[in-house]
Amino acid sequence: MNRFLIVSLTASAIALAGPPQQTAIAQEAKPAPPSNLTATDHPWDNGEVLDLAWDAPAGGNADGEYFILRTVAKVGDQIVTHDFKIIDSAPGDATSIGVEVKHHLKRAAVRQLGDRIDFEAILATGEYKFTVGYLFQIVSVNADGVRSSPAQTAEIAYATMQPFDLGRLALLCVTIILCGAVIFWIRRARSGKPIKVRKIAGLEAVDEAVGRATEMGRPILYVPGIQDINEIQTIASMTILSHVSKTAAEYDAKVEVPTSKSLVMTTARETVQAAFLAAGRPDAYNKDLIYYVTDEQFGYVAYLQGMMVREKPAACFYMGAFFAESLILAETGNSIGAIQIAGTAMPAQLPFFVAACDYTLIGEEFFAASAYLSGSPEELGSLKGQDVGKVFVALVLIIGVLMATAGSMLDSPAIKEAVEYLKNTLLT
Amino acid sequence: MNKSNRLWVILFIIGAVLVAGRMLISQSLIGKAYVQAVPVNADEENEDHKWTLYEQSSQTKFNEAVLEDPNQTKYLFSFSRTIGVWIAALLTIFVLSFLIRDNPLYKFAESIFIGISAAYWMVVGFWSTVVPNLFGKLSPDMVRDWAMPGLGIDERVELMYIVPLVLGLMLLWILSPKGGWISRWPTAFIIGVFCGLRLITFIHADFLSQIRNGIAPLWMVDSSGSFDFWESLRNVFLIIGVLSCLVYFFFSFEHKGIIGKTAKLGIWFMMITFGAAFGYTVMGRIALLAIRLEFLFDDWLWLIDPTGKRLEAVISMLGLF
Amino acid sequence: MKRQIPLLIAMIAGFVMIVAYFIPYTVSWGDTVIVWFDVLAAIAFVLGGGNLLKVHLKKTSDQVPGWGYSVITIVAFVIMLVIGLGKIGVNPAAKYPEFAWSGKFSEMGSPFWWLYEYVFKPLQATIFSMLAFYVASAAFRAFRAKNIEAILLLATAFIILLGRTAAGPALTGWFPDAIEGLEADKLTSYLMTVFNTAGNRAIMIGIALGTASVSLKILLGVERSYLGSGEE
Amino acid sequence: MIEFLKNLDRRWIFLLMLLSVAIPILLQTQFEETPSxxxxxxxxxxxxxxxxxxxxxxxxxxxxxxxxxxxxxxxxxxxxxxxxxxxxxxxxxxxxxxxxxxxxxxxxxxxxxxxxxxxxxxxxxxxxxxxxxxxxxxxxxxxxxxxxxxxxxxxxxxxxxxxxxxxxxxxxxxxxxxxxxxxxxxxxxxxxxxxxxxxxxxxxxxxxxxxxxxxxxxxxxxxxxxxxxxxxxxxxxxxxxKRDADGNMDEEGKYFEGRRRMGPQLVAHVLMVLLIVVGNLIFFAERRREKRQ
CATH class of the missing domain: 3.40.50 (Rossmann fold)
Incomplete structure (x- = not known):
C-alpha cells in the first residue's frame, strides 16, 4: 500500500514537472528515497548488531547504492540531540543490512557526545554504563552520485544480548564432536580394550639419551621453551619433563632445567619433584637445578649457550615453544657432541631442529609424545580421538571442494551459494 | 702463558692497533655522538617545570650549526652517549668473540646481560602492567595522583582485580618456608583457564578457518569464462598436499601400504615447506648480522657513512688500500 | 587433598572458559583473564628476580669458580632495577609537570634509557645476529641430500635463497617466454603459495587438534603431572 | 683435500660468513630491485x-x-x-x-x-x-x-x-x-x-x-x-x-637502508648455497670411499 502511494506520488511529481521525458529528468533530479526503514535487534547474538530493513524506492535503485546514517538518540534516560553520520553503505539491490552498534556505552564514551548531551545529569546518576538507543536514516544514491532525501526510523532501536550466540552454533558442534571423540576413546581405553597406535620415531631415543648421560656422568639439559605457562606447548613440555626426570631419577642422572619464566620454574619444580617421588628417589630431588635465568629471550640464550659449552651436558632436550633460539641451541649442542632431541609446534623452527638435532617431534607429534611416553592406555586413547578430528577435516574438505568444483563447472548459482554458506556461516 | 691465552692477547693487540690506526687517520676521536637540545617548557610560571631533552643528532648538523654560529648551544657533543657507543661496540665484539671460543669477555657480557635483562623486564612489567592494570583498577584515584595523571577520570574501582592480586600473593607464598603448596592453586587456575581458552580459540581460529581456506574449486575459470588450467592445477596440488600431510599425522595406522605412500607424499610437501622456511629464515638472519656490522663500521669506526651523519671525509675501505 | 583442590580448580576454570565463549554475556571473560594473567606474570617477576638473586648470591658466598661473574650479574640487576623502578633521572610528562612520577620510565636521555640503548640493545641484537654464523655452519654440516626428502628441502631452499636476491633474475631472467614460469621469482611465488601453504595448513590443523586434545586431557585430569606430587 | 674439508673447523666458516657480509657493507654495493x-x-x-x-x-x-x-x-x-x-x-x-x-x-x-x-x-x-x-x-x-x-x-x-x-x-x-x-x-x-x-x-x-x-x-x-x-x-x-629540490642526498641514506642490505644479502646467500653444495660433495665423496672399502 505504502509503496504504491509513493510510486503514484513520484509519478505525479514527474507529471507536474513536464512532459514524460523521464530518463532525462531522472538523471537531473534527486532520486526517490527508500521507505519503511525499520531497525530491529539482531536475534541470538552478542548485542552488537541491529538489522535494518527498508523498501526500495519507486523505480528501484539497482544502479545506485544506499548510505546508512546513524545517531545516538538516547543514553540511559537522556535524549540526545540528533547528529546523523554516514556509517555504512549497501548495494542498490539490497533491502536489508546488519549494522554494528553498542548496547552499552561507558561513561568515558558518553563524554564524547560532547554538548549534545546534558553531561551534568549523567554525572549525577553515578552510573558507569548506560544503555544506548539509536536512530537511523537511509538515503538512496543514484548512479550519478545524487542523494535522495533521507528516510528515518520511527522508533529508537536498542540492541540486546541473548543468552546464546547462534553464530557459534557450528563451532559448538565441532567442539563437541572433537572433544567427544577424545573422551570416547579415553573411556574405551579405560574399559580395557586394546588401543593400537603407530610408533613415533625418536621416542625410544629419550630413554637412550638419559642412559647415555648416566654412563658419561654428565648432566642432562632440559629446555622447556621460552613461553610462559599459559602456552599449551609449555604445558605439554611439562608432561614430557615428568617422564624424562623420572627416567633420570631411576638412572640416577642429573637433570638441569633453566627456565625463562618464573611460573615455568615453579611448575617444573612441582613436576620434577613428583617424578622423583614416583621413581622412589625423593631424596635425590634438588630444586636448585631448576632455576630462573631471565625473561629476555636472548639473555636466556646467552646463558644457555655459555652453560652448555662449560658444563657439556651429554643429552639436550628442547621441548616447547621456540623461536629464533632453536638453531643457536642446536648448533651449540652439536658442537659439544650432545644427543639432541627436540619437539615443538613452531613450524618456522622445525627445519633447524630437523637438520641439527638427532630426533625431532613435528607439530602434532610433539603433543602426542607425552601420551606415548606415559604409556597409559587413556593417553593413547586420546590420540585416536585426535584422528577422528583429522577424518572430520578430510571429509569436510573433500565435500567442500567437490561442491565448489561442481558449482564452478556447472556454473550453478545455487551450489555456489551453498558453498558460500558452508564457508562463511558454518566454518567461521 | 699457554697457547690459547697467547692467541687472545695477539687478537686483542691487533684489534687495538687497528682501532688506534683508524683514530690516527681521521685525526680525531671516532665514535663520537652528538645531540640536539630541545627545551621543554611545561609551565611558564614555574622554573622547576622547565628542562631540556636531548635528542640524537649528527656531526653534520653540529658542524653546520657551529659554522653558522660558533656559540650555538642547540647542537652539542654528548660525552655520555659517546661512551655509550664505545661500550656498545665493545660489548658487540665481546659477544662475537664467543664464536672463536668461550672466553672471559663473553662471560662478562653474558653476566651483564642476564642481570640487566631480568631487571629490565621487571621494570617494564611493573610500569606497564602492574601500575595501570592492577593498581589502576583497584585504586584509580591513587594512581592518578601519583604516576598516571592522564588516567581517565571516569575509571572506577574494579574489585574483580582483587583476584589476580590474591592469586599473585598465593604464588609468592612459595618464598615462605611453610605452606608452599598453596601456590599450586594459582598455577592450576592459570593452566585451567588457558587450556579452556586455547582449546576453543584454536578450534575456532586455526582448525575451522584453515578448513575454510582450503575449500576451493578444482575447476577454475578465468575472467573470460574459459577453463584455466594452471589455476586449477594449483588448487589440485593444494588439496592433495593438505590431505596427504594429514595422513602423515594419523596415529591409528602404521605407515604401510597405501597409507605409507600417502604419508610419504605428505612428508615431501612438508619438506618443501621446511625448505621455504629455511630459505626465508637465512635471509632474515643475515640482515641481522648486517645491521650489527653497520653499527660497528658506521657509528663506531666511522668507516662508512651511508646516512650522511658526518661532514668529515669518509675513509672508505677502498681509500685505505 | 593438596592435589584434588587444584585439579578441581583447573577443571572448573577451564570448562567455564569454554562455555563462556558461546554466551554473549560472558564472552569477554576470556579477555579479562588474559589481563589477569599479565598481572600475575608481572607479580611473578618477583619470584624470578628473587631466584636469580638467590642463585648468584649463593655462588658468590660459596666462591664457586667464576663467582666473580655472579657479582657482575647481581650488580647489573640491582642497578637496572633501582634506576627503572625509581624513575631516576626521568622528567615528568610535559603535560603534567606537577606530577613528579608522571614521566615515562624509558624516557630518552634517562639512565634507564642509556642502559637500554647502549647495553641491552647491542647485546640482544648481537646475540641474535650470531644466528647468521650458526646458520652457515649448519648449512655446511647438516643439510645433506641423503634422500629425496632432503633433496626437496634443499632445492626449495636454493630457489628461495637465489630467487629472493639479485642473483635470481640474473640467473633465470633470460628464460624464453615458454618456460617463463620457471624464472626464480615466479617459481618462488608458486612454491610459496601452493606447496608451502598446503604443508603449513596441515601442520596448523594438526597443532590445533593437538592443542585441543592436550587441553582437554588436562581439564579432565588425565594429565596431571604439572601439579606435583601432593606432598609438600 | 677432502680430509681437510671434512674436519674443517667451523670457525673458518664463521670467518667466511663475516667477510661475505662485512665486505659488501664496506664497499657499499647496491643492486637494482624489481618489486614483486x-x-x-x-x-x-x-x-x-x-x-x-x-x-x-x-x-x-x-x-x-x-x-x-x-x-x-x-x-x-x-x-x-x-x-x-x-x-x-x-x-x-x-x-x-x-x-x-x-x-x-x-x-x-x-x-x-x-x-x-x-x-x-x-x-x-x-x-x-x-x-x-x-x-x-x-x-x-x-x-x-x-x-x-x-x-x-x-x-x-x-x-x-x-x-x-x-x-x-x-x-x-x-x-x-x-x-x-x-x-x-x-x-x-x-x-x-x-x-x-x-x-x-x-x-x-x-x-x-x-x-x-x-x-x-x-x-x-x-x-x-x-x-x-x-x-x-x-x-x-x-x-x-628525494626531499630536497636540488636533489641533495644528505640524510637520505635512511631511506635506502633496505637496498643497502641487499648487497651483503646476495653475497651471503651465494655463500650459503656454496656451503651446502661443498658440504654435500664431501658427504658423497666420503660415502663413495666407504663403499669401495
Missing part, C-alpha cells in the same frame, strides 16, 4: 588512500629484528607522511614503543617537522595482553587506552575524536617479528571483520612462510624480510624521490 607482486600490493593499498585518511601502524618488533624490519618501518612512516595520512601508532611488544619513538624522531621530526603531534600523528604506546589487546581495540579502544604513550588523556587528543575502535581506520599496517604479530592480527581482527579492516604487513623472513596461507583473502599485501623492504623502498622513493 606482494610489495606492489602493499604500495597500492597505501596509494589508494587519500589525504587525511586514518592509518594504524602497529609496531610489533624489537631491536633484535630491527635489521630486517627497521627499513620497512622507516619507509612506511615516510610513505604515510607523503600521503598526509593520520597516523596512529601502537605496539603489542613492550620494546615496540621504543621503535615507534625512534621512527617518529627519524622520519617525522627530522623530515616532516610541519606535522603536529595529536592532529597528524599520535602514539598509543605499548599495552600488555597480546591478542587480548587486539580483541579490545576492535570494539572499544578506551577500555585499554585511557592515555596515550605520553600520559595525555585520550579524549584530549584531537585526532582521537570519533575514533572508538580500529574499525575506524582506513588501513592498518602491522610490522611484526613474531608473537604477537601479523598472524594474531589476521586471526582476531581481519577474520572477524573482513569488510571493515584491511591489513597489510611487513614481517621477518621467519614468519613469511607462515603468513602465505592468508594471502590474498585476509592479507592483501606482505613485505617479506629485507627483500620486501628493499622493494618497497624502491617503490616509495621512485614515486616521492
Amino acid at each position: 607482486k606482494l610489495s606492489i600490493a602493499v604500495f597500492d593499498q597505501l596509494e589508494k588512500l587519500e589525504e587525511g585518511d586514518k592509518i594504524l601502524l602497529a609496531f610489533d618488533f624489537d631491536p633484535g629484528s630491527e635489521g630486517e624490519l627497521g627499513p620497512m618501518a622507516t619507509t612506511f612512516v615516510r610513505h604515510c607522511c607523503e600521503k598526509k595520512l593520520k597516523m596512529y601508532f601502537m605496539a603489542l611488544w613492550p620494546v615496540g614503543e621504543q621503535m615507534i619513538v625512534d621512527n617518529i624522531a627519524r622520519v617525522i621530526k627530522a623530515d616532516f617537522p610541519e606535522l603536529v603531534y595529536g592532529t597528524d600523528y599520535m602514539n598509543l604506546g605499548f599495552k600488555a595482553g597480546n591478542e587480548g589487546v587486539i580483541k579490545v581495540v576492535l570494539t572499544d579502544m578506551r577500555q585499554l587506552y585511557t592515555t596515550d604513550a605520553e600520559g595525555t588523556a585520550i579524549d584530549e587528543i584531537p585526532m582521537m575524536q570519533g575514533v572508538d575502535n580500529i574499525k575506524a581506520m582506513d588501513l592498518m599496517i602491522n610490522i611484526s617479528a613474531g608473537y604477537p604479530g601479523t598472524k594474531e592480527w589476521v586471526q582476531y581482527a581481519v577474520t572477524r571483520y573482513p569488510d571493515k579492516i584491511t591489513l597489510v604487513a611487513g614481517c621477518t623472513g621467519v614468519q613469511a612462510p607462515l603468513l602465505y596461507p592468508y594471502i590474498p583473502q585476509q592479507l592483501p599485501g606482505l613485505l617479506a624480510a629485507i627483500k620486501g623492504a628493499a622493494e618497497y623502498e624502491k617503490l616509495v622513493m621512485d614515486k616521492y624521490g
